[in-house]
Amino acid sequence: MDRPRIVVVGGGFGGFHAARRLRQRLGRVAEITIISTTNYFLYLPLLPQIAGGVLDPRRVAVSLTSRLPGVRLVPGEVQSVDFERRRLRYVDIEERHRELGYDQLVLATGSIHKLLPVPGAAEHAHGFRGVPEALYLRDELIRQMELAGASADPAERAARTTFVVVGAGYTGTEVAAHGQLLTRAVAKRHPGLRELTPRWLLVDIADRILPELDERLARTATRVLARRGVEIRTETSVTEATEAGLVLSDGEQVPTRTLAWCVGVRPDPLVEALGLATEQGRVVVDEYLTVPGRPEVSAVGDTAAVPDLTRPGKITPMTAQHAVRQGRQVANNIAADYGRGVRKPYRHHDRGFVVDLGGIQAAANPFGAALGGPLAALVTHGYHLYSIPANRLRIALDWLLAGLMRRQTVQLGLVHGHDVPLETASPELATHRHR
Numbered sequence: 001m002d003r004p005r006i007v008v009v010g011g012g013f014g015g016f017h018a019a020r021r022l023r024q025r026l027g028r029v030a031e032i033t034i035i036s037t038t039n040y041f042l043y044l045p046l047l048p049q050i051a052g053g054v055l056d057p058r059r060v061a062v063s064l065t066s067r068l069p070g071v072r073l074v075p076g077e078v079q080s081v082d083f084e085r086r087r088l089r090y091v092d093i094e095e096r097h098r099e100l101g102y103d104q105l106v107l108a109t110g111s112i113h114k115l116l117p118v119p120g121a122a123e124h125a126h127g128f129r130g131v132p133e134a135l136y137l138r139d140e141l142i143r144q145m146e147l148a149g150a151s152a153d154p155a156e157r158a159a160r161t162t163f164v165v166v167g168a169g170y171t172g173t174e175v176a177a178h179g180q181l182l183t184r185a186v187a188k189r190h191p192g193l194r195e196l197t198p199r200w201l202l203v204d205i206a207d208r209i210l211p212e213l214d215e216r217l218a219r220t221a222t223r224v225l226a227r228r229g230v231e232i233r234t235e236t237s238v239t240e241a242t243e244a245g246l247v248l249s250d251g252e253q254v255p256t257r258t259l260a261w262c263v264g265v266r267p268d269p270l271v272e273a274l275g276l277a278t279e280q281g282r283v284v285v286d287e288y289l290t291v292p293g294r295p296e297v298s299a300v301g302d303t304a305a306v307p308d309l310t311r312p313g314k315i316t317p318m319t320a321q322h323a324v325r326q327g328r329q330v331a332n333n334i335a336a337d338y339g340r341g342v343r344k345p346y347r348h349h350d351r352g353f354v355v356d357l358g359g360i361q362a363a364a365n366p367f368g369a370a371l372g373g374p375l376a377a378l379v380t381h382g383y384h385l386y387s388i389p390a391n392r393l394r395i396a397l398d399w400l401l402a403g404l405m406r407r408q409t410v411q412l413g414l415v416h417g418h419d420v421p422l423e424t425a426s427p428e429l430a431t432h433r434h435r
Contacts, residue, residue, distance in 0.1 A: 004030045004103040006334060007088065009078050009270075011036030011064055013044075013323035014301030014330075015108030016389075019071050021331030025340050033072040033100070035090060039064055042130065043388045044320065045356075046395070048171070050134035051141070052178030052358060053185075053409060054402045055395065057131050062390045074100065081105070081274055083294060104296050104334055107274075107283060108327065111265035111302035111318060113422055120241035122422050125261040128171055136415040137175070137260060141183050143411055144257050149192035159255035161187075161198045164246060165262055166238055168204035169212060170355065172262030173221055176202045177357040179260075180228055185407045200230045201254065205237045212317065213353050216370040220363035221355055224372075261422055265318060267302055279305035279315060287345035289330040298334070300326035309347045322348060324387075354380040 148160035301323030
């Protein structure tokens with residue numbers, strides 16, 4: 001008899017860990033298939049270190065075929081799902097339209113940039129959700145610094161050495177921290193910039209940075225960034241972006257050539273096309289991560305509006321911690337349907353967060369204990385090495401070399417601005433198609 005087919009849509013945190021656990025629990029019972037726009041799982045928390053020139057981009061890309069032996073990889077992007085026929089339609093990386101049937105379906109499509117109605121943002125800002133964007137930002141920071149060093153116009157020099165990050169959440173704060181260290185390193189080596197201090201602005205509409213995390217983490221991060229000269233503009237937004245700069249809500253005009261957009265995320269557009277019930281744009285599921293009325297369909301991570309049993313009436317936030325644990329739990333529940341274990345509701349216990357601020361600086365609150373400085377950096381690095389499913393030795397060696405040697409400031413020119421438009425849902429796939 002043919003084995004039942006379990007299809008996981010998405011190779012991010014939720015999808016990767018769901019497929020991994022399904023392989024462990026049902027590898028001989030069912031055919032496990034994962035559909036992904038890339039052939040790797042991207043460890044997003046270390047992307048700022050790619051942009052900052054600390055890590056090689058291959059370090060944060062974990063091969064799906066290597067880490068998921070026995071799981072069938074289908075490269076492509078799902079367009080729609082026929083729930084009655086239990087078939088999904090997808091476009092492969094050569095833009096061919098195909099179909100695939102399933103017996104069990106796990107939706108783990110992740111999220112994309114959150115766009116705000118800011119004139120000019122889509123044309124002049126760049127997001128931060130993938131390797132192409134991280135590589136582009138790294139080159140852009142170096143390029144603008146070197147162009148400033150070659151210019152004799154004070155106004156142009158000031159604009160090119162001013163960098164703005166919109167969104168002071170987890171990603172935006174780390175991007176500003178690592179980016180500032182990179183531009184400072186470029187300035188020290190460039191003979192035309194040694195007397196110039198790059199200007200960095202971190203802008204957010206909230207009343208503090210890291211508004212979704214423990215306030216103690218925010219205080220530590222604020223102190224570190226302020227000491228480095230990063231201008232933190234809270235309760236402030238961008239009202240317009242142009243090629244020459246941007247306008248803040250307080251009326252200030254900021255000449256700049258670099259605008260990093262880190263204002264948050266929203267569920268992948270596929271969610272809206274599915275026709276399922278949603279809450280806050282995410283697929284409604286029960287505490288077992290199953291879509292009501294469709295026991296063969298589950299959803300996890302940023303795709304799913306999972307009831308937070310620790311906060312009645314709320315849904316779990318869109319974080320990697322939740323996606324990882326939901327992926328594992330949904331796999332256990334599906335395995336239970338085949339007689340392997342017992343279905344259990346998803347219940348999250350917060351173990352704390354870590355915020356990497358570059359160098360030997362970080363903020364962390366493991367199990368509620370607020371830490372800062374080198375100790376927090378040690379905890380942060382240890383957490384990332386524990387969490388990433390591969391490349392640990394290579395990452396550790398990169399960190400060691402970064403501490404012992406000068407930061408490399410080479411432009412590779414692999415990604416151009418038109419390859420990573422802000423509205424792109426799947427930057428890796430879009431780049432592949434563009435080429």
